[in-house]
Amino acid sequence: MIIDFEYQPLLEDYKKNGDMLLGSILKILENSGNKHSDAAGDAILEGSSNGKAWVLTDWLIDVIIYPKYGDKIVARTWSEPVNNLFICTRDFEMYCNGELSVKGTTKWILLDLNTNRPCKITQEIINKYQPEDKHTYEDSKLPKLVLPESFSRETPIAIRRLDIDFNxxxxxLTYLDYALEGLPEEVFENRNFKKLRISYKMAVKSGEAIVCKYAENEGRHICCIYGKGGDLKTQIEFD
Structure with missing residues (x-):
């Protein structure tokens, strides 16, 4: 099953130069995935209330060209065939005025909220999503992220109540905001990233103290979100 989601952008989705914000691109792709879940009869909120929830573990996004203010935006998504009953892959494409502008992929697990452990993805669930033999990347393995040996900058992050979702x-998507906040000023002001890689390690909950640590390595900007005890929560790499 392939889902096309036509999005009507808002002014808040753009930078002052007219380029769409990276966070808005991810938001649109995420919403197209939600449309797919609804069409498959696997409503996200309903599943969460029944004790199971889809949890995102990884993003990989390539921006071919940033959509501009006024462009017609259509997001396309589908699920790949499931080869591992504990992990599934959702792919994305975004079209700007009919031209491919963004492509990406994500990895998901189905989490038992009572045990906080992944559970098997049943054939019944797989059949609902009607996987497509179609891939945005030839290699299904995502690029491995390497932790920097040291960091040049640390930014304490205040978690707002509005940052907490239904899980x-x-x-x-809020981790991306945290990472952008942790970038040096000149990097943030001149940002025009073409590739984004996110790996979620541990969930951050309300009341936690977290810090964003930053390092630059061969032109790549690496932001790591750490908890108070030094545990890595999320690693984000901009290129």
Whole structure:
């Protein structure tokens, strides 16, 4: 099953130069995935209330060209065939005025909220999503992220109540905001990233103290979100 989601952008989705914000691109792709879940009869909120929830573990995004203010935006998504009953892959494409502008992929697990452990993805669930033999990347393995040996900058992050989603932890797109906040000023002001890689390690919950640590390595900007005890929560790499 392939889902096309036509999005009507808002002014808040753009930078002052007219380029769409990276966070808005991810938001649109995420919403197209939600449309797919609804069409498959696997409503996200309903599943969460029944004790199971889809949890995002990884993003990989390539921006071919940033959509501009006024462009017609259509997001396309589908699920790949499931080869591992504990992990599934959702792919994305975004079209700007009919031209491919963004491509990406994500990895998901189905989490038992009572045990906080992944559970098997049943054939019944797989059949609902009607996987497509179609891939945005030839290699299904995502690029491995390497932790920097040291960091040049640390930014304490205040978690707002509005950052917490229906699963009672920080929403996955909010970590991107935290990482952008941790970038040096000149990097943030001149940002025009073409590739984004996110790996979620541990959920951040309300009341936690976290810090964003930054390092630059061969032109790549690496932001790591750490908890108070030094545990890595999320690693984000901009290129």
């Amino acid at each position: 009672d932890h920080v929403h996955n």
